[in-house]
Amino acid sequence: MIAVPRPAAVAAADERSRAQRTRILKAAHQCFAESGFHAASMADISVRAGMSPGLIYRYFENKSAIIQAIVQQQLDLARERVRVSCGIDLTQKMIDEFGNASTDDEAKLNPALLLELSAEATRDPQIAAAVQSFDHELRSLLVEWLARNGNGDVRAAAQAAAPARALMLQIIFEGLRVRETREPGLDRDLLAAALRQCLPALLGPAESAG
Amino acid sequence: MIAVPRPAAVAAADERSRAQRTRILKAAHQCFAESGFHAASMADISVRAGMSPGLIYRYFENKSAIIQAIVQQQLDLARERVRVSCGIDLTQKMIDEFGNASTDDEAKLNPALLLELSAEATRDPQIAAAVQSFDHELRSLLVEWLARNGNGDVRAAAQAAAPARALMLQIIFEGLRVRETREPGLDRDLLAAALRQCLPALLGPAESAG
Amino acid sequence: MIAVPRPAAVAAADERSRAQRTRILKAAHQCFAESGFHAASMADISVRAGMSPGLIYRYFENKSAIIQAIVQQQLDLARERVRVSCGIDLTQKMIDEFGNASTDDEAKLNPALLLELSAEATRDPQIAAAVQSFDHELRSLLVEWLARNGNGDVRAAAQAAAPARALMLQIIFEGLRVRETREPGLDRDLLAAALRQCLPALLGPAESAG
Amino acid sequence: MIAVPRPAAVAAADERSRAQRTRILKAAHQCFAESGFHAASMADISVRAGMSPGLIYRYFENKSAIIQAIVQQQLDLARERVRVSCGIDLTQKMIDEFGNASTDDEAKLNPALLLELSAEATRDPQIAAAVQSFDHELRSLLVEWLARNGNGDVRAAAQAAAPARALMLQIIFEGLRVRETREPGLDRDLLAAALRQCLPALLGPAESAG
DNA sequence: TATGAATGAGCATTCATTCAT
DNA sequence: TATGAATGAATGCTCATTCAT
Numbered sequence: 016m017i018a019v020p021r022p023a024a025v026a027a028a029d030e031r032s033r034a035q036r037t038r039i040l041k042a043a044h045q046c047f048a049e050s051g052f053h054a055a056s057m058a059d060i061s062v063r064a065g066m067s068p069g070l071i072y073r074y075f076e077n078k079s080a081i082i083q084a085i086v087q088q089q090l091d092l093a094r095e096r097v098r099v100s101c102g103i104d105l106t107q108k109m110i111d112e113f114g115n116a117s118t119d120d121e122a123k124l125n126p127a128l129l130l131e132l133s134a135e136a137t138r139d140p141q142i143a144a145a146v147q148s149f150d151h152e153l154r155s156l157l158v159e160w161l162a163r164n165g166n167g168d169v170r171a172a173a174q175a176a177a178p179a180r181a182l183m184l185q186i187i188f189e190g191l192r193v194r195e196t197r198e199p200g201l202d203r204d205l206l207a208a209a210l211r212q213c214l215p216a217l218l219g220p221a222e223s224a225g
Numbered sequence: 226m227i228a229v230p231r232p233a234a235v236a237a238a239d240e241r242s243r244a245q246r247t248r249i250l251k252a253a254h255q256c257f258a259e260s261g262f263h264a265a266s267m268a269d270i271s272v273r274a275g276m277s278p279g280l281i282y283r284y285f286e287n288k289s290a291i292i293q294a295i296v297q298q299q300l301d302l303a304r305e306r307v308r309v310s311c312g313i314d315l316t317q318k319m320i321d322e323f324g325n326a327s328t329d330d331e332a333k334l335n336p337a338l339l340l341e342l343s344a345e346a347t348r349d350p351q352i353a354a355a356v357q358s359f360d361h362e363l364r365s366l367l368v369e370w371l372a373r374n375g376n377g378d379v380r381a382a383a384q385a386a387a388p389a390r391a392l393m394l395q396i397i398f399e400g401l402r403v404r405e406t407r408e409p410g411l412d413r414d415l416l417a418a419a420l421r422q423c424l425p426a427l428l429g430p431a432e433s434a435g
Numbered sequence: 436m437i438a439v440p441r442p443a444a445v446a447a448a449d450e451r452s453r454a455q456r457t458r459i460l461k462a463a464h465q466c467f468a469e470s471g472f473h474a475a476s477m478a479d480i481s482v483r484a485g486m487s488p489g490l491i492y493r494y495f496e497n498k499s500a501i502i503q504a505i506v507q508q509q510l511d512l513a514r515e516r517v518r519v520s521c522g523i524d525l526t527q528k529m530i531d532e533f534g535n536a537s538t539d540d541e542a543k544l545n546p547a548l549l550l551e552l553s554a555e556a557t558r559d560p561q562i563a564a565a566v567q568s569f570d571h572e573l574r575s576l577l578v579e580w581l582a583r584n585g586n587g588d589v590r591a592a593a594q595a596a597a598p599a600r601a602l603m604l605q606i607i608f609e610g611l612r613v614r615e616t617r618e619p620g621l622d623r624d625l626l627a628a629a630l631r632q633c634l635p636a637l638l639g640p641a642e643s644a645g
Numbered sequence: 646m647i648a649v650p651r652p653a654a655v656a657a658a659d660e661r662s663r664a665q666r667t668r669i670l671k672a673a674h675q676c677f678a679e680s681g682f683h684a685a686s687m688a689d690i691s692v693r694a695g696m697s698p699g700l701i702y703r704y705f706e707n708k709s710a711i712i713q714a715i716v717q718q719q720l721d722l723a724r725e726r727v728r729v730s731c732g733i734d735l736t737q738k739m740i741d742e743f744g745n746a747s748t749d750d751e752a753k754l755n756p757a758l759l760l761e762l763s764a765e766a767t768r769d770p771q772i773a774a775a776v777q778s779f780d781h782e783l784r785s786l787l788v789e790w791l792a793r794n795g796n797g798d799v800r801a802a803a804q805a806a807a808p809a810r811a812l813m814l815q816i817i818f819e820g821l822r823v824r825e826t827r828e829p830g831l832d833r834d835l836l837a838a839a840l841r842q843c844l845p846a847l848l849g850p851a852e853s854a855g
Numbered sequence: 856t857a858t859g860a861a862t863g864a865g866c867a868t869t870c871a872t873t874c875a876t
Numbered sequence: 877t878a879t880g881a882a883t884g885a886a887t888g889c890t891c892a893t894t895c896a897t
Contacts, residue, residue: 051344053263057867067883069869078867127347130340133406134261137337146407179418182411186419190400196343197356208389209396213423267892277858288892471764473683477871487879498871547767550760553826554681557757566827599838606839610820616763617776628809629816633843687888697862699890708888
């Protein structure tokens, strides 16, 4: 006779399972941010997560699966940030969010992680695929957003420029992550001045070609 | 009897030593670009360099020292490229050099390596220091270059904007490296259109505020 | 208040307990036959048995105890087969039963299991003891059976030869199990011819020495 | 400049390499015989071989390769024994060689190892292939040997019976190995009597059918 | 200078076993 | 009685580094 668990029990188990996965991912995120994907050991992660190394394997097939999950998490985070940024002073947003990163802040996309993840995309086809599909989706979102923010500028010029502008925004966004990593103490005023050299041209009305 | 080497012999030995170091660094560069700093093994490097693993330790104290040297080499390369780019159509240059990277092309800064190196700066203080000092120097060079290219625009506005513009160029340059890594097949026309949205504003005359 | 179980309940519990043990042993038999004693995991067995891994430990102290029980079961099976084979054409029986083994056929002694079990007897004194006592008992049974099948040949010669013949039958029987394992597709006609070279001399009347 | 090692040095290195492999195989043989293929750990083997665990991997790709090599070694040993046994009193030989096995006697086919190896053939296709090809070869050798020992009995009957007899010899040989494993203290006189019940019929002239 | 055999600590992963529920 | 999450020691294997030659 096999006991059929009541739905409530199943739900509780599911919740616990999800909580454990979250705990592991949080620990992994910290370890990866601190030491990199390869230098962080499963033992490190298990200690950070407050559990035995063996238990991790109940929730993730292997270390690679954890990396994949972190990659996905970082991508989701980036997507979320784009969404939140709609209808906001993007320049100010970029300035405000520069730096202030701490290793264990899971609510913030970790720039070192983003860089390592991007480098890894060069080698791991699964990561490459995840990253590419994310990037395309993100660019589409930016195109839409630019259209909405164009203040009724429905001229062909504005429409045509949107994809290029979206790409340029992406490049600047990513360049900022590199800078964050290499020069965390960068002067914010200088940064603000720098961004103001470029962003108005990208966000404002399309220049009349004539 | 201890042989006192004649100066010529010393010089020859020095040269040989330098040649060996170069050989190792070339091999290491390829291995690091292909597999990353951690995944590339000393054995891999020694095979690529056509020498025994033990011999590498006569020229570099340990693997970390090789990484340091590669970092320095990549920085030198980047510096060189800035110097060469003077008086050139920067926009076109950026477009032309996007992608086309091959793992064993030592004359070209490897974008995946740049990213991994930048992430490593987060963890290794020596690398952080090397990177920061390089970045500052580079920015100074860019400021000078912008001044020279300003076509005699010695107005206060132009002078004041230069540092911000230099920073912005740096950010765009680095953002391009991330893109190269994540989307190697990016459409060059779109890229050109994107850069043309921004670079004129950065490279051209300062806008009159009134 | 401690409930004093009524005899009927005790009997029912006993029966259930026996049923559970049987279920575990059946699962273990399949797993062991498929993967060997060491490669089969308790988790595998518990899945096959349709119960949790923890529950197995209510019925068996540890994995070794399961192996012991399987050994005993295989020995019982072999004993049973000898008993059944009485008064039958042994040669034909041996031929018919060669091969045709499937991993989950519990009614048939699994040859790979027999071999692994025999090898294990070399290492585990408990298994060695079980196997030895079984082998002696089996030989006695064979001696009796040979006497009965001797068709009243009560001459000293026949009596004296019985133990040797019994041993020889055992050796052949076991040799067949090895062959089954190493050459499952062995030609049955060749096998029949081989056995007919030997068995008549073993089963027939003792040769007159004069 | 890559040093080209002199032939003498190469030969010495080769010899050392072979010696190391031998040392590892000897240690592995002992460990496998004592604990079985799976229970013996690489650490056990490395201790027995008097070297570090890592070094083993310079000579064998992985544990499985060691098992394969041991299997091959045991097969070679068995082949050698057949060859040596030509023109000899086979019955006496079988009796003499029963038992006396010690775990670290590499010159003697270890019966427990043979059994485990045979069981493993059930699961590992590579071992199965090695074993099958060996068995066929061995049977051919036996057929030839029987022909030579037939004392000029070139009658069709003798020729026809040879393959069956060869198979039967193989079965008995393997049955003896099982017995050795399960009943190492078996009485030699009884064993001799048992073999004498069968072997004459197998080794002697073919019985006239009329 | 150069080799490459050797070391041993460290890694990802597995699994028999326990125990709170 | 039954579950299955949790443990942690052990395993096969890798690799930076050393050192006898």
